[in-house]
Amino acid sequence: MESWLKRSGVSGLDDLELADFSDTGRGVRTRRQFEKGEKILTIPNGVLWTVKHAYADPIIGPALLSAQPLLSVDDTLATYILFVRSHWSGDYGLGSHVAALPASYTSSIFFAEDELEVSAGSSLYTITKQLDQQIEVDYKELVERLFGRHQELFPRDKFTIEDYKWALCTVWSRAMDFKLGDGDSIRLLAAFADMLNHSSEVEQCHIYDVKSGDLSVLAGKNYKAGDQVFINYGPVPNNRLLRLYGFVVPGNPNDSYDLVLATHPMAPFFEQKHKLWVSAGLDSTSTVSLTLTDPLPSSVLRYLRIQRLNESDLAVMMSHQSDAASERISDSNEVEVLRFLVESISSLLDGFGTQLEKLGEQLAEGFYSPGGNAWSAAHVSLGEQRVLRLARKKAEDLLAAVETGSGIKRAQCAACKKVSVQLMRCGRCNEYKLG
Template identity: 40%
Template sequence: MRIVARFADMLNHSDETEFCHVYDETRTALRITAGKDYARGDQVFINYGKVRNSRLLRLYGFVIPNNPNNTYDLVLTNEFPLTPAAPLPLDVLRYLCIQRLDPEELSKVGIASTTASKPLSARNEEEVLKSFVDAFCGLLAGFAIPAADLEGSIKEGKYSGNAYAAAVVSLDEHSILQAALEMTKNLLVGITCVKCGTADIGGKKCRRCRNAVYCSVACSKADWAEHKKVCKRVAGK
C-alpha cells in the first residue's frame, strides 16, 4: 500500500541524512523523526534513497555533484548498470564471454566453468574485450560536448538551472564510460603478448616490472632489447 505524506514531500533530499520516516503499525500513522540535531534556521532534509542524478533531474529537478549512486545502464540482451565503483562488472564480462563461445569451446566447458570468474579462453576473452573497447569508444564519441569542456564550464559557473543539472548528468555518464574503457584496456593488455600480439591467458609477466606480458620465452627474449628501455624505470618506481 502506498500513502502520500504531504509534509515530508516538502523536504529536499540529502545523502547525508538517514531515512527519517517510519510507519507505526500500532498507531496506524507515519512517524517522521529528525536524522540529526537541527538548529533554528537550518534546512531540514530527508533521504529519497539511492537515486542517480539522471533520475533526480527527471523527477525532482536537481542533481547532486559526485553522486555516489550514479549508474550508466549498458543494455545488451539484459541490462547491466555500470557504476563508478564497478565500471565493468564481472557479470557483464562473463555474460558476453558465454554468449561468444564457439562450438569447440562450448564442448570443452561445463556449467561450473561458465559461471566462474576465470577467462574461458584467450580467443574468447580477447574478442569480448575488443568489442567492449569499440563499444565504449563509440558511446564516448557520441557525447556532443567533451568531458573536459563540460567540467571546466561547470567549475566556471557557466551553467545554471536545468542546463547545470543536465551538464552534471552528462559528465557523470561520461566518467563512468571512461572508467569502463580504461578498465577494459587494462584487462586486454593483461592477456596480450607485447611482442607478437597473441592473446594468451596463461602468458607470463616480465619478472622485473610485472607489467609486460609474453606468450612465450621466445617472445620475451626477442622483445628484451626494446622492453629494457622502460622495464628498469617501471620496476624502480
C-alpha cells in the same frame, strides 16, 4: 494545510515549519533541537494518498474500479490528485495539500529541446524522449478508458495532457515507497512530509508502520533549532534525480550508467547460451549499472563471455553450468570480449553531444546558468561520461594484461590504428548489442 493536518491527528507540526532555503528552495525547518533517531513527525494513515484510499473515495472510487484492467499505481494516484485539484482545491482536506503543491516542476520531461540537448548521448536524453512518447500514449488511453466515460468527474479542460504530466511529476517527485511484510509494496504521498528535501548526509529516516498504516519521520542526524530537516532518497544518480525529482547533485558519488546487454533470439546457440546466462544469474537481456566505484562489474564480463562462446567452448561450459563464465574461459574469448567492450564504450562516449572536458570548462566558466535546466543536464552528461571512461580504462587494462600474458597481438586498422573489433557479428540476427 497545517491546520487541517493538526485536526487530522498529525503530530510534530508544532516543532517544524515550512521555509524557503537559498540552496534547496522550499523545505522544512526545525523550531527546536532534535537528537538523531528522535521522532520528528507522524502522519496517520487516513491522511495519506494511496491507491486504497482512491478506491475508497465514494465519488471517484467507483469510476477508478470500473476501468478494467485497473490503472497503474502512478496513473491512479495522478488521477486522484487531479480530481481533488479540480473539485476541492483550497483549505479543505486533501485539497489544502494540493493547493500547497508546486505549480510547475523541473523534471526533464519539461525541458525545452535545447536544454535537453545538452545531455545528448546520455541515458537521461534517451529515456526522457521515450517518456515523452509514452506519456502521450498513456494519456490517450486514460481518456479512452476513464476520462471520456466520466466527463462529469473529469472535465476535459482540467484533465489535459499538461495537467496529467504535472500530476505524474507530483507522484514521481513526492511519493515514498515501502516494502511490506508479505513481499508487496506500497507507494504513498504524505502532506508536509513531501516538503522534506534530500541529503546524502543523513541516514534513511522515513518509516511506514505496516500495522497502523502511519508514516513517521525520524531525525537522520542531530539538528539544532533553525536547521533544515532532510530525508535520504537513497544512493540515486543524477540521471534519475533529474528525471524524477528535478534536481542534481554536482559531483554526485552515486552517478552511474545503465549498460544494456542483449542478444537476439535468432543468434547461433541462443538456447544453450540462455541456460548459461540463467545459471550465472543473468538473462538474455540484462541491464547492469556501471558506477564510479565499480565501473566494470563482473556480471558484464560473465554475460559477454557466454555471448561470445564458440561451439567447442560452449560444449565444455554446458557440462558445468554452476560456475558459468565466473572466470576466464579462454584467452581468445577474453580478448574478443574486452576488445568489444573497449570499442563499444568508445562508441558510446563518441555519441555524447559535448565531450567531458568541454562540459567541465563550460560549467567552470558559468556558461550555463547555475541551477538552470541546461546546467543540470550538463552535470548528468558529465557524470555518465566519467563512469564510461572509467569502464573503458578498466577494460583496456584487462585487455593489455591478457594480451601480454597470452602473446596475442592486437589487430589494428592500417588507416586509423584503432583496434579492429566487429561490433555486430551478424547484421541479420543482430547477435551482439551493447548500449
